[in-house]
């Protein structure tokens with residue numbers, strides 16, 4: 001079982017979840033999620049945009065695990081913000097997931113000129129109890145500051161790209177000061193930057209008899225960051241939740257943070273065009 005962190009409204013969220021971006025809405029995905037649930041995962045991160053909410057819902061239902069024991073995050077897509085169809089999008093996500101509430105509903109990207117309006121609707125949804133927590137994704141400090149103009153509820157979570165080449169110290173400090181939990185998307189930089197071959201990560205992994213992936217996830221954990229690594233492989237799924245039986249030293253944390261290059265795999269939230 002993964003350990004949990006309490007969000008700013010008291011809702012408990014598992015520190016490690018399974019990210020399901022780029023997994024198809026099919027039986028194979030359902031099987032991967034069922035396996036993950038069987039090995040102890042209790043947190044799934046999906047989005048309307050991933051187009052696999054049905055597979056997520058089916059896996060949870062067929063797992064036999066009570067709904068209240070699984071933490072489900074989904075996200076509203078940019079087009080719904082632009083078209084003013086956020087309420088409908090939320091209903092569609094619930095229907096596809098086959099549930100009457102989500103644990104966390106996120107604004108996927110800060111669509112300029114729209115995200116404040118979206119947040120007001122998120123607060124309405126939250127007040128109905130059908131999203132146990134609401135938050136944002138890909139928000140920089142200035143977006144969060146702007147949100148304060150309209151918000152009566154502080155986002156519980158900000159899900160951002162974060163890995164050893166993009167350590168996001170400034171945004172992490174800002175979120176911590178404001179009671180917003182940071183969640184790392186692409187914690188392995190989607191396997192595009194060869195992080196697993198970084199010498200310092202390999203050395204630390206050998207010392208702790210853990211894999212480079214586990215070292216990265218533990219580095220996140222000790223920085224207070226929730227993680228949602230994606231894997232479709234049984235061995236790697238098991239590895240990614242097994243990070244609670246060892247501890248990195250402050251020096252090791254600093255050595256990993258020193259790999260920072262401010263390098264992104266995804267879009268910069270100030271310059272996205274989707």
Ligand SMILES: NC(=O)c1ccc[n+]([C@@H]2O[C@H](COP(=O)([O-])OP(=O)(O)OC[C@H]3O[C@@H](n4cnc5c(N)ncnc54)[C@H](OP(=O)(O)O)[C@@H]3O)[C@@H](O)[C@H]2O)c1
Pocket residue numbers: 018019020021022045046108137138159160184185186187188189190191196211213214228229230231232233236237239240266
């Ligand atoms: N909010 C947003 O805008 C946003 C954007 C992107 C992603 N996300 C979320 O973040 C989640 C994770 O990000 P991601 O899917 O982009 O990439 P990621 O989790 O950084 O990396 C996934 C890649 O690493 C491999 N991998 C997983 N565990 C491993 C291990 N223990 N050892 C070696 N390789 C391993 C996977 O391959 P195998 O599957 O073969 O193991 C896959 O190729 C997404 O699924 C999604 O839920 C959110």
